[in-house]
Amino acid sequence: MTSAPGYADSKERQLKRLRRIEGQIRGLQRMVEEDQYCIDILTQVSAATKALQSFSLGLLDEHLAHCVVAAAQQGGPEADEKVREASDAIARLVRS
Numbered sequence: 001m002t003s004a005p006g007y008a009d010s011k012e013r014q015l016k017r018l019r020r021i022e023g024q025i026r027g028l029q030r031m032v033e034e035d036q037y038c039i040d041i042l043t044q045v046s047a048a049t050k051a052l053q054s055f056s057l058g059l060l061d062e063h064l065a066h067c068v069v070a071a072a073q074q075g076g077p078e079a080d081e082k083v084r085e086a087s088d089a090i091a092r093l094v095r096s
Contacts, residue, residue, distance in 0.1 A: 006066030007059060017055050024048040056093055060086070 007014050025048060031041045064086055071082035 003067075003070070006062035006064075010062065014055070014059070017051070017058075021048060021051045021055065024051060053093075053096075060089060060093065063089070 024044065028041060028044055028048065031044065068082045068086050071079040
């Protein structure tokens with residue numbers, strides 16, 4: 001089964017979020033280059049981490065609502081595989 005990814009309808013919004021996160025990372029590099037105070041850098045690291053976590057959870061939600069639901073409706077081994085993939089992805093997110 002080949003179909004559009006679960007985020008297809010929100011691709012531009014997702015890319016915008018990733019560009020914002022990329023800007024945060026560049027800001028961290030600049031802070032280190034400018035010898036900023038450690039705690040200020042750590043505060044920005046925390047903000048970038050939360051932004052990535054939020055992006056990940058949104059992407060996971062779209063994957064579950066689109067890809068996993070579609071596979072479950074079809075049933076069979078592909079449904080089992082999609083559920084396993086989603087479970088593995090959730091486990092990785094929880095560990096990070």
